[in-house]
Amino acid sequence: MSRKKSHTTREKILSAACDVFVEKGFRDATVAEICKRAGANISAVNYYFGSKEALYQETWHHSFAESMKAHPQDGGVSADAPAEERLRGHLKALVERIADESTRDFFISQMEVANPTGLLEEVMRLEFDPLRDKTLAVVRELLGPDATERHVDFCETGIISMCIYPMMMRRVRLRHGATAIGPPVAFVDDLGAFADHVVAFALAGIAALRRQL
Template sequence: MNYKKENSKTRTAIMEAAGKVFAEEGYPKATVRDICRQAGANIAAINYHFGDKKGLYLAVLKHYQGESFETYPPDLGIKENEKPDEKLRKYIRSFLTRIMDEGHPAWFGRLLAREFTDPTWAFDILVEETIRPHFNMLTDIVSAILGKSSKDRIVRMNAMSVIGQCLYFHHSHPVISRLYPGENFGPQQIEEITNHITRFSLRGLLKEKAK
């Protein structure tokens, strides 16, 4: 019922492994046996420390959520008096890095990207706690560029155009690697992709403003 120590060795090992597996396989396909094997723990430990698979997923979300946005803050280096164009570039770079970066807390970004395309029961929590505030941040930037209210419908659509590009450049890997073997739009190309999306979007936005 009450799950004891917060800093057990196997507990953190399980969370570490779970983060990796959940991000790679997605919640439904990820198996607790696989997670425990990678963590070097017994299957029952998952019940003992987290209650059940849901509890584990929730714990992983809650924990790495913070870590991810500490490492890749969406306003990374954004100064208040900076031009909206530059704000947009930094937002895009941060977004891309968060989901395409390799190594430790980048799982969370991929996990979030997964929830975007087919949500689990945890989606509502994620929307309120992380997606909404960060989407608002983007719409603010876009509305500043367009010179329109951030409540405007057109602002939302333009913001979605930006996010759509970012997400697709991430999970287009399977397609690209088959269509053009050798071609590579992977984590190493984050800078290049950032530049492309920023240019492409700023033009789409600027003309919209002029109209």
């Protein structure tokens, strides 16, 4: 098998696996269906990935890498910029990444949360921990030297949570419309304005907490 054909087959399997895992989750997805959609022999999964479990992990990892390539964590803001601008870059990138319908890692993650396998836990930790460390560093800088790690952790968790749920509900409603299940949340139609609002809200909260320390 030529290197070009091998690469193409592997990519087709990853693409098909992504669709199937998003639609059905790990347990209800079958290697047979993935290979059928990819136009590949059923033995190709073992040849390229070793197992269905390894394919699942690589599918999420591949989807996440594509998502980060499209929406880098810094949001286009220089590492030398003030902490306020760097925080805005982080949150803008996060909002855009979750809202982007072409990124699939969040839907795979949702299916994993709904029906856990434990297969993505380590893969996700290895990717998310370095990203979180960078955001924690920005928050720590904004809070000042008197902040404890507990203060930093709580602030970072609160800020990120403000981004994730509205954007996830936005994706669900775009996909399912009026049939989407969940508590009412304002539909975000201006991602930039929403990111600016979250940053302003977060900076005001951080400033208020810093005055109390």
